[in-house]
Amino acid sequence: MPLIEATGLTKHYGPVKALDGLDLAVEPGIIGLVGANGAGKSTLIKILLGLLTPTSGTATVLGMDTVRETRAIRHVVGYMPEHDCLPPDVSATDFVTHMARISGLPRAAARERTAEVLRHVGLYEERYRQIGGYSTGMKQRVKLAQALVHDPKLLLLDEPTNGLDPAGRDEMLDLIKRTGTDFGITLVVASHLLGEIEQVCSYLLAIDAGHLLQSAPISNFTRRTPVLAVEVEDGADRLVDALTAKGARARRDEARVLVAIDSDVLYDTVRDAVADLGVPLVRIRQERGRLEDLFRDAAPSDVSPAAGSVQ
Amino acid sequence: MTTLPTPTPTPTPTPAASLGATASVTPTAPIAPTAPAIELRRVARWYGNVVAVNDVSFALGVGVTGLLGPNGAGKTTLLHMLAGFLAPSAGEVLVLGRRPHRDPSVYRQIGLVPEREAVYPFLTGLDYVKFNARLQGLRDPEGAARAAVARVGLVDAMDRAIGTYSKGMRQRVKVAGALVHDPQVLLLDEPFNGMDPRQRIGMMELLAELATSGRTILFSSHILEEVEQVGTEILVLVAGRLAASGDFRAIRALMTDRPHNVTIRSSDDRRLAVALMADPAIFAVELTESGLAIQTSQLTAFRRLIAGVSRTAGVRLLEVVPADESLESVFEYLVRR
Numbered sequence: 001m002p003l004i005e006a007t008g009l010t011k012h013y014g015p016v017k018a019l020d021g022l023d024l025a026v027e028p029g030i031i032g033l034v035g036a037n038g039a040g041k042s043t044l045i046k047i048l049l050g051l052l053t054p055t056s057g058t059a060t061v062l063g064m065d066t067v068r069e070t071r072a073i074r075h076v077v078g079y080m081p082e083h084d085c086l087p088p089d090v091s092a093t094d095f096v097t098h099m100a101r102i103s104g105l106p107r108a109a110a111r112e113r114t115a116e117v118l119r120h121v122g123l124y125e126e127r128y129r130q131i132g133g134y135s136t137g138m139k140q141r142v143k144l145a146q147a148l149v150h151d152p153k154l155l156l157l158d159e160p161t162n163g164l165d166p167a168g169r170d171e172m173l174d175l176i177k178r179t180g181t182d183f184g185i186t187l188v189v190a191s192h193l194l195g196e197i198e199q200v201c202s203y204l205l206a207i208d209a210g211h212l213l214q215s216a217p218i219s220n221f222t223r224r225t226p227v228l229a230v231e232v233e234d235g236a237d238r239l240v241d242a243l244t245a246k247g248a249r250a251r252r253d254e255a256r257v258l259v260a261i262d263s264d265v266l267y268d269t270v271r272d273a274v275a276d277l278g279v280p281l282v283r284i285r286q287e288r289g290r291l292e293d294l295f296r297d298a299a300p301s302d303v304s305p306a307a308g309s310v311q
Numbered sequence: 312m313t314t315l316p317t318p319t320p321t322p323t324p325t326p327a328a329s330l331g332a333t334a335s336v337t338p339t340a341p342i343a344p345t346a347p348a349i350e351l352r353r354v355a356r357w358y359g360n361v362v363a364v365n366d367v368s369f370a371l372g373v374g375v376t377g378l379l380g381p382n383g384a385g386k387t388t389l390l391h392m393l394a395g396f397l398a399p400s401a402g403e404v405l406v407l408g409r410r411p412h413r414d415p416s417v418y419r420q421i422g423l424v425p426e427r428e429a430v431y432p433f434l435t436g437l438d439y440v441k442f443n444a445r446l447q448g449l450r451d452p453e454g455a456a457r458a459a460v461a462r463v464g465l466v467d468a469m470d471r472a473i474g475t476y477s478k479g480m481r482q483r484v485k486v487a488g489a490l491v492h493d494p495q496v497l498l499l500d501e502p503f504n505g506m507d508p509r510q511r512i513g514m515m516e517l518l519a520e521l522a523t524s525g526r527t528i529l530f531s532s533h534i535l536e537e538v539e540q541v542g543t544e545i546l547v548l549v550a551g552r553l554a555a556s557g558d559f560r561a562i563r564a565l566m567t568d569r570p571h572n573v574t575i576r577s578s579d580d581r582r583l584a585v586a587l588m589a590d591p592a593i594f595a596v597e598l599t600e601s602g603l604a605i606q607t608s609q610l611t612a613f614r615r616l617i618a619g620v621s622r623t624a625g626v627r628l629l630e631v632v633p634a635d636e637s638l639e640s641v642f643e644y645l646v647r648r
Contacts (some may be wrong), residue, residue: 036507037477136382162504164547165381165533166642179335192507233332233614264627271618271628295508 001063002153003028003186004048008057009137011043018043020210021057024186030180032197032218033190035207041190044207045106045156062153074222075103078147084139084156088132092123092142096132096149103150118147120182121175137168142202144175148183155179155187194291206294215296221294223247227287230257230270235279242273261286346408347372348527349393349495352583354402356388363388365551366402371529375522375539378531379642382550386531387426389548393529394423399529406496415489419447422489426483426500434472436465438482439473440491459487464513478505487515497521499530503537515541539638547645554645563641570594571610572634576602578627590616602630
């Protein structure tokens with residue numbers, strides 16, 4: 001049974017169609033949800049949480065209908081909203097305990113679970129201080145903790161790294177990954193940062209204008225292409241000439257030299273050409289597709305086919 | 312944090328070398344070609360006892376520069392001093408050779424995209440931009456506003472109220488407002504925030520294009536892979552101090568106390584490891600699950616010998632990747648000292 005399933009899911013706000021007959025089936029894992037602004041990501045999340053009623057079509061979470069079984073769904077779903085929504089004048093401990101109580105945990109269990117999840121997200125002594133004095137990174141952790149406190153099977157994270165600096169982002173991404181593996185739960189991560197999704201997610205859902213655009217494992221988008229990218233400190237032109245003279249198909253792409261890999265011997269051809277010229281070798285790497293290519297309208301060139309087209 | 316062992320900041324006026332030839336779009340009010348567009352001389356700014364910016368000096372010419380630093384490092388304070396909102400507590404801030412604080416004639420040459428969403432929700436996109444055009448005293452506010460809106464790709468939505476815009480659209484309308492008077496210097500605080508992937512790509516291209524047409528652009532961002540795509544010039548602030556400035560690759564090269572790490576995959580890692588270890592340029596070789604991890608203090612020497620050594624050893628080179636030359640690694644080295 002798929003964890004999340006939608007059939008012909010449609011939501012209209014007056015004349016605006018936020019979702020337009022969306023069909024999807026999501027298997028467990030860490031799932032990246034991407035889409036242009038206005039593509040319907042937030043609407044989808046709200047329907048899955050049972051906060052919005054679809055205009056037509058159905059959605060289920062763990063087999064439960066999002067309209068008829070809203071309360072049951074809330075027991076198994078955690079949600080980390082994007083916007084700043086924390087009360088400034090209570091401590092993290094009090095706030096998360098309160099959220100646990102709202103979810104129906106008895107007082108003692110709520111306290112224990114709170115201590116546990118706050119430790120998991122990396123809040124220690126600070127948890128007794130008022131949230132108002134927290135940094136952005138600490139607030140994000142509290143938001144994650146309250147989403148986890150009732151031990152959900154599915155976690156929906158809306159832009160979890162928004163506003164974080166590079167170190168904070170790395171920590172949050174690591175935390176998301178650990179949450180997925182340690183707790184063995186499914187996470188849906190909505191983000192605009194494709195690099196981030198490539199780093200933590202195993203599966204990609206892309207929606208565009210209320211439709212499903214792509215639904216596939218991340219590895220489908222980032223698979224290797226039959227192109228070797230070679231970077232040398234200087235003498236890229238000489239390298240192209242030398243490779244061409246040896247019968248390889250090579251061309252210059254800004255600072256790099258792109259060579260078509262037609263057989264394994266090509267690696268030796270490249271190595272020998274570089275050694276003969278005596279130019280400093282910076283990098284040799286097989287080109288990979290990138291998620292970003294999904295959003296670029298670049299025309300595929302002869303030696304470097306666009307990743308999406310390699311099926 | 313006390314003094315940072317600064318890896319020799321390179322405060323040379325940076326030419327837009329990384330962006331190639333300058334295009335022929337006419338910038339307004341030409342400036343003396345040698346004067347840097349932005350210059351800070353021993354600038355400090357404090358709020359009571361809080362020191363936001365501490366003894367910072369640098370100069371920027373034409374081109375794009377990324378302003379980086381952890382939260383609270385002083386990036387926004389720095390941008391606000393350049394925009395004329397704040398006077399420095401000490402030192403001198405110069406934009407096009409003049410002090411911007413309380414000098415409206417300098418404002419004519421500055422465009423600022425603030426981080427906060429300082430837009431009126433009831434105005435249409437076009438009206439907002441036109442409002443900025445009139446504020447700048449432009450002769451043809453309507454024409455200038457329409458051109459700026461077109462530049463950021465908002466023509467379809469320009470007659471809608473800003474309140475109905477998505478975050479990415481609001482961000483772009485702010486950029487249009489900052490561009491409407493065709494300023495020489497553009498300051499952007501987290502311009503990519505809230506934009507979706509396609510809008511991000513569009514914004515990066517716009518910044519690159521403005522730089523090639525002779526503008527000076529300083530933008531702050533936390534997304535290092537994006538900064539890397541826009542340009543290689545960076546300014547790094549850490550706890551109010553300038554930790555480094557210039558081309559990040561040059562900054563990396565100056566970190567002589569950090570050995571360079573390179574990872575290699577080959578047809579026979581063990582044999583290659585033995586061959587490499589024989590060379591004095593290499594002082595550590597580790598066999599890992601994914602290949603070989605090499606440490607060298609002489610990167611160029613290593614780069615010259617790697618192809619030859621593997622040929623002599625009869626090993627096929629499948630992958631050679633510098634492991635700590637990216638902006639991400641350079642930033643981490645600068646911040647975690």
